[in-house]
Amino acid sequence: QQPVQSPQAVILREGEDAVINCSSSKALYSVHWYRQKHGEAPVFLMILLKGGEQKGHEKISASFNEKKQQSSLYLTASQLSYSGTYFCGLMDSNYQLIWGAGTKLIIKP
Amino acid sequence: DGGITQSPKYLFRKEGQNVTLSCEQNLNHDAMYWYRQDPGQGLRLIYYSQIVNDFQKGDIAEGYSVSREKKESFPLTVTSAQKNPTAFYLCASSQLRQGASKQYFGPGTRLTVT
Numbered sequence: 001q002q003p004v005q006s007p008q009a010v011i012l013r014e015g016e017d018a019v020i021n022c023s024s025s026k027a028l029y030s031v032h033w034y035r036q037k038h039g040e041a042p043v044f045l046m047i048l049l050k051g052g053e054q055k056g057h058e059k060i061s062a063s064f065n066e067k068k069q070q071s072s073l074y075l076t077a078s079q080l081s082y083s084g085t086y087f088c089g090l091m092d093s094n095y096q097l098i099w100g101a102g103t104k105l106i107i108k109p
Numbered sequence: 110d111g112g113i114t115q116s117p118k119y120l121f122r123k124e125g126q127n128v129t130l131s132c133e134q135n136l137n138h139d140a141m142y143w144y145r146q147d148p149g150q151g152l153r154l155i156y157y158s159q160i161v162n163d164f165q166k167g168d169i170a171e172g173y174s175v176s177r178e179k180k181e182s183f184p185l186t187v188t189s190a191q192k193n194p195t196a197f198y199l200c201a202s203s204q205l206r207q208g209a210s211k212q213y214f215g216p217g218t219r220l221t222v223t
Contacts, residue, residue, distance in 0.1 A: 002151075032211070041199055041214035042152070087151060095140055095159065095203070095210055096167070101151045 001025055003090050005100035012078050012107050020103045022088030023070040031064050031071040032089040032097060035082075042087060045073075075105070083107045111136045115200050115215035122194075122222050130185045130218045132200035141183035142201040142212065145169060152199065158183055159205060187220065194222045 003024045010018055022031060030049045034042035046057055048064035048071060059076040075082055085104045089097035113134045122128045134141065140159045144152040154167030158177040172191025177183055183202075187194045198218045203210040 039197075039219075041217050044211050044213075047211060091210065094165075095205055096142075096154060096157060097212060099152045 002098060003088055003100040005086075005088060005103050007103060008101070009104040009106070012105070014080060014107055014109050015077050018075045018078060018105060020073040020075075020086050020088075020105075021070060022072070022090075022100055023068070024090055025069070026090075027066075027069065030091045031062070032091065033062055033071075033073050034087045034089065035084045036087065036102075037084045045086075078105075078107050080107050080109065113200060113202055113213055113215035115198075115218050117218060118216065120218055120220045122220070124222055125189045126222075127189055128187050128194075128220065128222075130187070130198055130200075130220070132183045132185065132215055134181050134183075134200075134202045134213070134215075136202055136213060137180070138202035138213070139180070139205045140203045140210070141177070142203075143167075143173070143175065143183070143185045144199040144201065146197045146199060146217075155185065155198075187222075194220060196220060 003022050006021045032047050033045040036042040062073045064071045085102040087102045088100045116131045142157040143155040145155055146152050153169050155173050156164050156167055156175040158164035161177055161180050164175050164177050172188055174186045200215040201212040203212045
């Protein structure tokens with residue numbers, strides 16, 4: 001079953017923070033986060049493999065709450081380059097990623 | 110440089126014609142995937158393969174076919190049976206490590222059928 005991402009879209013001013021959530025009705029084993037710019041392929045951001053894990057890449061970090069079956073992506077002091085659509089993916093036992101519908105992030109100067 | 114190549118970047122076809130999209134990887138990955146993406150939507154899995162000469166249907170396999178004769182190649186054929194083939198097609202590959210298998214994407218092929 002497809003994970004649910006929220007919000008569907010968010011508009012920020014450069015320098016503001018954002019949180020994108022990804023939740024599932026099934027138990028989560030790992031959560032993948034990708035960003036896609038318009039007309040391009042998705043680009044890998046990070047994988048969280050176990051509950052409680054937190055990771056960061058520059059000013060983008062994520063957490064994984066296994067009990068709540070939820071992951072959150074945090075973008076701090078957003079830059080124009082952060083614009084795009086963010087997807088979470090949940091890996092199943094067949095190595096397939098089940099993708100969320102995406103969250104569109106627009107950063108204005 | 111290791112990576113995934115897809116060709117062509119843009120493809121135009123007339124309705125009723127079959128068309129084959131190329132996907133090649135030199136990452137020595139066992140698994141390969143084909144996704145379809147419609148405007149403003151997420152990725153939907155068409156087919157995937159974890160080993161040469163074997164592949165599995167994804168959520169939207171109807172009207173598509175694939176082959177995996179070599180580890181590095183996974184071409185997708187969009188047949189005339191696919192009712193609405195115009196879309197952005199993405200090929201990906203990964204190692205087979207449960208949970209930690211990051212997917213690497215090719216640049217995509219934008220198919221327009223009129």
